Amino acid sequence: MTIHNLFDLSSKTALVTGGGQGIGKAIALALAEYGANIIINYRSNTALAEETAVQIRSLGVKCWLWPLDLAEDNITEKLNTFIITHDCPVDILVANASVQIRKQWDQITDEEFATQVNVNLRSTLNLIQTVVPYMKEKQWGKILNIGSVQQTRPHKDMCIYAASKAGLVNLVKNLSVQLAPFGINVNNLAPGVITTARNEEVLANPDYNKATMQKIPLGFAGKPTDCAGLALLLCSDAGKYITGGDFFVDGGMSLFN
Numbered sequence: 001m002t003i004h005n006l007f008d009l010s011s012k013t014a015l016v017t018g019g020g021q022g023i024g025k026a027i028a029l030a031l032a033e034y035g036a037n038i039i040i041n042y043r044s045n046t047a048l049a050e051e052t053a054v055q056i057r058s059l060g061v062k063c064w065l066w067p068l069d070l071a072e073d074n075i076t077e078k079l080n081t082f083i084i085t086h087d088c089p090v091d092i093l094v095a096n097a098s099v100q101i102r103k104q105w106d107q108i109t110d111e112e113f114a115t116q117v118n119v120n121l122r123s124t125l126n127l128i129q130t131v132v133p134y135m136k137e138k139q140w141g142k143i144l145n146i147g148s149v150q151q152t153r154p155h156k157d158m159c160i161y162a163a164s165k166a167g168l169v170n171l172v173k174n175l176s177v178q179l180a181p182f183g184i185n186v187n188n189l190a191p192g193v194i195t196t197a198r199n200e201e202v203l204a205n206p207d208y209n210k211a212t213m214q215k216i217p218l219g220f221a222g223k224p225t226d227c228a229g230l231a232l233l234l235c236s237d238a239g240k241y242i243t244g245g246d247f248f249v250d251g252g253m254s255l256f257n
Contacts, residue, residue: 006238010035013062014235015079015090015131017041017070017123018097020049022196023146026224027094027231029055034232037062039088041097043069064088070097070123071115079130089134092235095124095168096146100161100198113160120164125171132179139183142235145172146227147190149250165190169246176244185243187234192250193221217252 014031018024019040028038029052038056040063042049049065056063066082068075083089099119101112128143135141147165154162169188176186193199193212203209203221213219227249233239234247248254 003238007034007232007236009092009236012091013037013039013088014092014094015039015041015066015127016094016096017127018043019094020045020052022198023191023194023224023227024094024096025052026228027096028052029059030225030228030232031092031094031235032056032059032061032063034236035061036092036235037064037088039064039066039082039090041066041068041070043067043097062088070119071099075123075126076130079127083130083134089137090131091135091138091140092142092144093127093131094144094146094231094235095127097123098146098148098161098164100158102157102202104157105159108160116160117164120161121167121171124168128175132182132184135179135184136182141179141182141184142239143172143175143179143184143186144231144234145186145188147188147246149190149192149248149254151190151246152254153256172246173244180243185234185239187239187242187244188246189227189230189234190246190248190250190254191222191227192216192248192253194227195221195223215253215256216250217255220251222249222251 014036016024016028019028020042032038053063099116145168150162151166151169172186172188
């Protein structure tokens with residue numbers, strides 16, 4: 001088998017949450033380029049999701065849009081209904097969507113806490129609970145959680161976001177052992193400072209930008225596509241011997257406290 005064939009995802013279907021833009025979009029396009037059909041989950045920005053879907057379909061694969069706020073209840077039931085309706089059993093799950101609220105720890109409301117924990121942590125568990133039975137049937141599956149450098153280097157204004165991401169690392173390690181006998185790989189990809197819409201405003205501040213770049217050994221912010229190559233590896237047979245891993249894509253930021 002050639003190296004190229006190890007990355008071949010033809011006949012596979014990948015669900016990418018938050019796949020309409022940013023890191024999710026970059027990963028979805030990378031998987032589609034290697035043959036995967038894509039389900040894009042998004043919360044509200046239909047225009048961006050549809051634009052991404054057009055780009056994905058231009059690569060010769062199928063693309064479905066699944067609009068759903070992952071803070072909602074009954075995610076397992078809703079995803080199962082979508083899969084059955086569209087006949088698109090999931091082989092690859094990329095749990096990318098998250099909520100990040102910048103606020104001092106003592107000002108966080110119960111609602112803000114619940115929203116971050118429900119989207120970042122609870123929904124990931126719900127999605128995994130839904131797709132694993134389909135993966136078990138094929139004895140093949142890839143689950144990739146998108147974490148954050150804040151797992152180990154938490155930001156003082158985003159403590160609940162950081163805590164939820166740290167919790168996901170534990171979930172990944174726990175489930176990687178339990179799901180390994182079924183041919184399912186579970187890994188975590190932790191980006192650092194990436195130039196997405198979420199970070200656009202704060203990075204536009206010259207003082208904040210300078211202070212942030214000084215914390216990154218490589219000295220610059222990454223792009224969403226910088227996460228796509230590793231995601232492709234971990235979601236294909238090229239990474240079949242990798243599970244329970246926690247991989248930073250952060251320019252070295254996680255190396256220093």
